[in-house]
Amino acid sequence: MENQDKIICSELFQKQRKVEVVLYPAVLAWKEIEKSSKRSSGTSESEHSQTVKVCEIVAVHKTEDEADAQARSHPKKINQPSQQYPYAFTVSYVRRTRQHLWCCADVTFHCADQQICEQWIQVANEQLSLLTNRPKNLLVYINPYGGKRRGERIYEQKVAPVFRRAGIFTDVIVTERANHARDHLKTEANLDDYDGVVCVGGDGMFSEILHGLVTRIQTDHGVDQNQPDAELVPCSLRIGIIPAGSTDCICFATQGTNDPVTSALHIVVGDSQPMDVCSVHHNGVFLKYSVSLLGYGFYGDVLTDSERNRWLGPARYDLSGFKTFLSHNYYGGTVSFLPADDNVGHPRDKLQCRSGCRICQHKHSSKDEHDEASEEKEKAAEDSDRGWSVIHGKFIAINSASMSCACPRSPKGLSPFAHLADGTTDLILVRKCSRLDFFRHLLRHTNNDDQFDHWFVEVHRVRKFRFQPGHPDLAPLEDASEHPESPDLSPISSLQETYDDRTAESSWNCDGEILHHTAIQVSVQCQLIRLFARGIEEQQDAEVAV
Ligand SMILES: CCCCCCCCCCCCC/C=C/[C@@H](O)[C@H](COP(=O)(O)O)NC(C)=O
Numbered sequence: 001m002e003n004q005d006k007i008i009c010s011e012l013f014q015k016q017r018k019v020e021v022v023l024y025p026a027v028l029a030w031k032e033i034e035k036s037s038k039r040s041s042g043t044s045e046s047e048h049s050q051t052v053k054v055c056e057i058v059a060v061h062k063t064e065d066e067a068d069a070q071a072r073s074h075p076k077k078i079n080q081p082s083q084q085y086p087y088a089f090t091v092s093y094v095r096r097t098r099q100h101l102w103c104c105a106d107v108t109f110h111c112a113d114q115q116i117c118e119q120w121i122q123v124a125n126e127q128l129s130l131l132t133n134r135p136k137n138l139l140v141y142i143n144p145y146g147g148k149r150r151g152e153r154i155y156e157q158k159v160a161p162v163f164r165r166a167g168i169f170t171d172v173i174v175t176e177r178a179n180h181a182r183d184h185l186k187t188e189a190n191l192d193d194y195d196g197v198v199c200v201g202g203d204g205m206f207s208e209i210l211h212g213l214v215t216r217i218q219t220d221h222g223v224d225q226n227q228p229d230a231e232l233v234p235c236s237l238r239i240g241i242i243p244a245g246s247t248d249c250i251c252f253a254t255q256g257t258n259d260p261v262t263s264a265l266h267i268v269v270g271d272s273q274p275m276d277v278c279s280v281h282h283n284g285v286f287l288k289y290s291v292s293l294l295g296y297g298f299y300g301d302v303l304t305d306s307e308r309n310r311w312l313g314p315a316r317y318d319l320s321g322f323k324t325f326l327s328h329n330y331y332g333g334t335v336s337f338l339p340a341d342d343n344v345g346h347p348r349d350k351l352q353c354r355s356g357c358r359i360c361q362h363k364h365s366s367k368d369e370h371d372e373a374s375e376e377k378e379k380a381a382e383d384s385d386r387g388w389s390v391i392h393g394k395f396i397a398i399n400s401a402s403m404s405c406a407c408p409r410s411p412k413g414l415s416p417f418a419h420l421a422d423g424t425t426d427l428i429l430v431r432k433c434s435r436l437d438f439f440r441h442l443l444r445h446t447n448n449d450d451q452f453d454h455w456f457v458e459v460h461r462v463r464k465f466r467f468q469p470g471h472p473d474l475a476p477l478e479d480a481s482e483h484p485e486s487p488d489l490s491p492i493s494s495l496q497e498t499y500d501d502r503t504a505e506s507s508w509n510c511d512g513e514i515l516h517h518t519a520i521q522v523s524v525q526c527q528l529i530r531l532f533a534r535g536i537e538e539q540q541d542a543e544v545a546v
């Protein structure tokens, strides 16, 4: 740091103390100059030096407070130190508080000379303007009915002030109905006006934004989403997530916390986290995209039941989880999958996806280098059934986790070592077992034990998979939606013993939305979108040494 050129250096005043403030090309540092005689002898000067990375400065503003204004109008009356320094500027910056939690802190520097003060503001802002990854214009969608219905308040009270401080322009749309945001993005929004889209809501609301944005980009580029093997065009706009839903697993798994201010700050500093997107097709017709959980059986039934109790807010999942657990349904079906290459690791390898993850980066560079010949070869292998594994059975749950799916309910998630951007999804098969066994499996989502270490659980890292419902001993069933006369399979009816495990079908929970088909083909689209996030940081960043 000593060798780096100082851009500007001044002696200023901060809270009654004289400080030397230095702006280096990447770091702002300040430390007390005059040693107080009262200070205990062991304390060295450097312990009082503080640093902030320029890339984590939110804004540098002229400070207008009453004391300063007074000092300027009555220069003779002043005797307090800060009033001898009537000009001031405030630096707002990211401060890490508890793990993964960020807040916006302010430090104000006073000085006697107006010119110096203005020079500081100008030079600091010039440095900030060099950070070209920061968004200037954002399109914000708020779901007023997500989670505890606090979306609008959360945005106005916690997020908007941070955006204002950072000088970001926003267009805000409070949705008036389900799919309002999706449809607006699909057809109306003028995407050229924005650097990003912000989603205030839960995983369901994120799903709307994802569909609106991805579909719009494909339409604009003439890509047919109905082709399961179409090469989709990645989105240039990043998506920011302000958590205001019930589970908020996409926010939690990409940031390590569900906190609106932390999310706002990741947006302001212009973070970028690529993310895989699964495309889901039924008989060659596009159904949905998914970024977190595709769950059949247990999580499908929980979601179906919970929709009836939406008035309960986030607690509806506890009630439905309990009911679904008691009904203990299992479903016949055939799962086929195309395993991932070995170089992306294994769901039980204990390598967590963290900020700057090597596995996700490696995947990205190898994708760029992919030559056409090997791609052709791959396509041919995928089209035939070569390389595919097939598993028939009765399952309590079939889960595909494209990311860890960590959330406050399960801080390590459904697949703790899944990666955000490696082009794969972890396929977890939970076979028919006793209630007690399934309970033990569920419980391990909340403690340190390995939830895959059970005789009835297997997990595979895959690039594609297919599911066909139906009892393995019977001829494969057609899709449930084509059989409206099929018996009512709700958990309650199964408790009443009308449940027939040979014809029973569940539904797919696709990022918190129910799919209307059960026979599906899923394919992972590597790094199709980017979020204003950086993945979960390994530990608190140590202070930068100056
Ligand atoms: C004995 C107690 C055991 C508790 C085990 C809990 C395991 C929890 C794992 C949760 C994984 C959630 C994956 C995320 C799903 C969301 O997309 C979806 C929708 O979230 P949203 O309401 O839109 O925020 N939420 C649910 C519960 O299906």
Ligand SMILES: Nc1ncnc2c1ncn2[C@@H]1O[C@H](COP(=O)(O)OP(=O)(O)O)[C@@H](O)[C@H]1O
Pocket: 142, 143, 144, 145, 146, 147, 148, 174, 175, 176, 177, 178, 179, 180, 200, 201, 202, 203, 204, 205, 206, 208, 244, 245, 246, 247, 248, 314, 512
């Ligand atoms: N204005 C609205 N009125 C009703 N539903 C809406 C509105 N805006 C969005 N939705 C829908 O609400 C559902 C749940 O939203 P979400 O924000 O994920 O909350 P939660 O996490 O509580 O489920 C989503 O499916 C979304 O499409």
Ligand SMILES: [Ca+2]
Pocket: 276, 401, 402, 403, 418, 419, 420, 421, 422, 423, 424, 425
């Ligand atoms: Ca993945």
